[in-house]
Amino acid sequence: MLDKSKVGHKFMPFDVDVEKGRLKFFAQSIGETNPIYTDEAAARDAGYEGIPALPTFPFSLDMEGPEFLPVIGLLKLDIAKVLHGSQSFNYKGQIYAGDTISVSSSLKDIFDKKGGALEFVVLETSYTNQHGNIVATAEQTLVYRNA
Amino acid sequence: MTDISKGTQLPALELPPISRFTLALYAGASGDHNPIHIDSDFAKKAGMPDVFAHGMLSMAYLGRLLTNWQPQSQLRSFSNKFSAITQLQDVITCSGEVTELFDNEGELCARVAIQAAKADGTLTLVGEAVVAIG
Secondary structure, three states, X not given: OOOHHHOOOEOOOEEEEOOHHHHHHHHHHOOOOOHHHOOHHHHHHOOOOOOEOXXXXXXXXXXXXXXXXXXXXXXXXXXXXXXXXXXXXXXXOOOEOOOXXXXXXXXXXXXXXXXXXXXXXXXXXXXXXXXXXXXXEEEEEEEEEOO | OOOOOOOXXXXXXXXXXXXXXXXXXHHHHHOOOOHHHOOHHHHHHOOOOOOEOOHHHHXXXXXXXXXXXXXXXXXXXXXXXXXXXXXXXXXXXXXXXXXXXXXXXXXXXXXXXEEXXXXXXXXXXXXXXXXXXX
């Protein structure tokens, strides 16, 4: 069973520079062709301050920390047994190319089902831009297959 | 006035079959290098038939469904459960339907039921978004 005493743990926050090229590559990788996601003039014409990060891009910022998926180390998980169970985002602003986003996560909950065969790890993350505004929050549930 | 009401269908989004190339590209662009999506040997050792798609790739497709329909600046929240694994060669179609119009802190919003499904009808992602339409 996973160590529930870790619930409440706050991971070390870190800053990520959101590069224009990275946003364009992300758009390409998911087949998004709307020019606002690759062309600054098109984005501004559409009323954005710059090229916006796509709705699920904040999750990619999680990957830019000093350690890949730090919850793996914290809970001593075997990555081969981890599945993504659910994901949510709440948007309070917009992330743009050129922003520096501070990513701050904590371990919100651990619970189990099926007599412990499946354990669930809930993480909460907030994304704050260089102006001190929280632009998005996220919650994700990881499913750990003990069986 | 908006012509959006309960029951309004979002234009569906059909994706090309998931290929190893798709997954390699998404791994690089998203920064999600979990080997279970990239390395067949690793995936098989983990008891899977082969590598399979990142859940977040399909969620990004659902995001495309939403931003094709209304500008991203109108998107207020977006969530889903990953209910089935998307395997190589699966053809995913994203669809959505407005289930409710409601006032959200003084702003007219649509609640949209969204899903991603395989060609055989298996639901892979089931979720909900709130989109401002005022």
